[in-house]
Amino acid sequence: MAGVITDARGRVLLTRRTEGRDLAGLWEFPGGKREPGETREQALARELDEELGIRVEIGAPLITVPQRYPHKRLRLDVRMIDGWRGAPKGHEGQAMAWVPQDKLERYMMPPADRPVVAALRQPDRYAVTPSPGPDERDEDWLAGVERLLANGIRRLQLRLPDIEVDRRKRLVAAAALLGRAVHADVLVNGDAVLAAEHGCGLHLPARQLMACEARPVAEDIPFGASCHDVDQLRQAERVGCDFVVLGPVAATASHPGVPGLGWDAFAAMREEVSLPIYAIGGLATDGLALARAHGAQGIAAIRGFWAAEPAPAPGRRRGRSRVA
Numbered sequence: 484m485a486g487v488i489t490d491a492r493g494r495v496l497l498t499r500r501t502e503g504r505d506l507a508g509l510w511e512f513p514g515g516k517r518e519p520g521e522t523r524e525q526a527l528a529r530e531l532d533e534e535l536g537i538r539v540e541i542g543a544p545l546i547t548v549p550q551r552y553p554h555k556r557l558r559l560d561v562r563m564i565d566g567w568r569g570a571p572k573g574h575e576g577q578a579m580a581w582v583p584q585d586k587l588e589r590y591m592m593p594p595a596d597r598p599v600v601a602a603l604r605q606p607d608r609y610a611v612t613p614s615p616g617p618d619e620r621d622e623d624w625l626a627g628v629e630r631l632l633a634n635g636i637r638r639l640q641l642r643l644p645d646i647e648v649d650r651r652k653r654l655v656a657a658a659a660l661l662g663r664a665v666h667a668d669v670l671v672n673g674d675a676v677l678a679a680e681h682g683c684g685l686h687l688p689a690r691q692l693m694a695c696e697a698r699p700v701a702e703d704i705p706f707g708a709s710c711h712d713v714d715q716l717r718q719a720e721r722v723g724c725d726f727v728v729l730g731p732v733a734a735t736a737s738h739p740g741v742p743g744l745g746w747d748a749f750a751a752m753r754e755e756v757s758l759p760i761y762a763i764g765g766l767a768t769d770g771l772a773l774a775r776a777h778g779a780q781g782i783a784a785i786r787g788f789w790a791a792e793p794a795p796a797p798g799r800r801r802g803r804s805r806v807a
């Protein structure tokens with residue numbers, strides 16, 4: 484159990500694991516192990532009292548990360564802390580730091596914490612575009628991209644299989660502009676040259692990922708990949724992917740006859756690497772809590788997001804007003 488404690492300026496409290504223990508010297512979210520007979524909430528409240536001398540109000544679950552370490556397996560269950568009484572102090576001699584959220588990645592943390600920091604900082608939905616249909620006009624497909632962005636999507640993969648090259652370039656150019664206007668990450672599937680031409684990130688299908696020797700784009704360019712097994716996940720970690728997509732978790736209409744992994748197998752694969760992982764395959768936004776409970780960064784989907792209703796404009800009702 485660990486807690487995300489945030490101060491009025493949005494900084495997060497990290498503490499440093501003391502010498503002589505497992506993972507000594509690394510920074511972590513304060514917390515500790517559950518004792519027999521305790522609920523998870525009781526355990527977290529007790530640990531934060533013992534370690535920091537504060538009485539906390541426990542909030543929403545952020546993520547539960549299953550992680551394998553060389554000599555043990557861990558399920559790190561992380562909760563937001565909504566409020567606390569007392570002034571946090573290192574009661575066990577541990578160092579403390581209040582860290583601005585955009586600096587969290589600079590702290591050396593245990594492997595299980597990388598998905599936790601990503602859950603705090605990065606989008607929980609990764610939308611993948613379908614190709615335009617044979618009679619679909621460019622502007623209709625681009626209206627679909629605009630609808631995704633209007634619905635709050637901030638990480639988007641342009642996947643345009645079977646689209647002729649000039650048209651693909653046109654669509655990528657226009658979609659990249661739409662994404663940039665709202666500071667969304669836009670990644671191009673499988674084409675490093677086209678991605679670079681339009682200042683986009685790169686998303687590699689598994690086959691291309693396996694052929695990679697090193698990270699093919701600069702550190703500040705988003706880089707993701709699609710994985711279906713543990714070897715591919717390990718390769719993604721080795722070449723420095725920022726995040727990956729793993730699935731299919733459920734059976735989907737787009738891949739008939741391919742059985743879903745299920746959430747337990749997803750979690751068992753997730754624990755082998757320290758990467759933010761989106762679950763894909765027959766999932767939509769209503770599965771987010773379940774995904775987070777199995778260690779996922781969130782959900783990736785094609786139809787699940789593309790087909791979603793546009794979000795109503797703020798302050799306006801949909802349909803006819805009932806007010807006379």
Ligand SMILES: Nc1nc2c([nH]c(=O)n2[C@H]2C[C@H](O)[C@@H](COP(=O)(O)OP(=O)(O)OP(=O)(O)O)O2)c(=O)[nH]1
Nearest residue numbers: 484485504505511512513514515516557593595596
């Ligand atoms: N509290 C906390 N623990 C973490 C984080 N990341 C991470 O891998 N862990 C691991 C370290 C510990 O093995 C376990 C938390 O238990 P603990 O805080 O009681 O640690 P401990 O030293 O008493 O346990 P151990 O190393 O003797 O197994 O979870 C994190 O961000 N916060």
Ligand SMILES: [Mg+2]
Nearest residue numbers: 513514515516
């Ligand atoms: Mg502890």
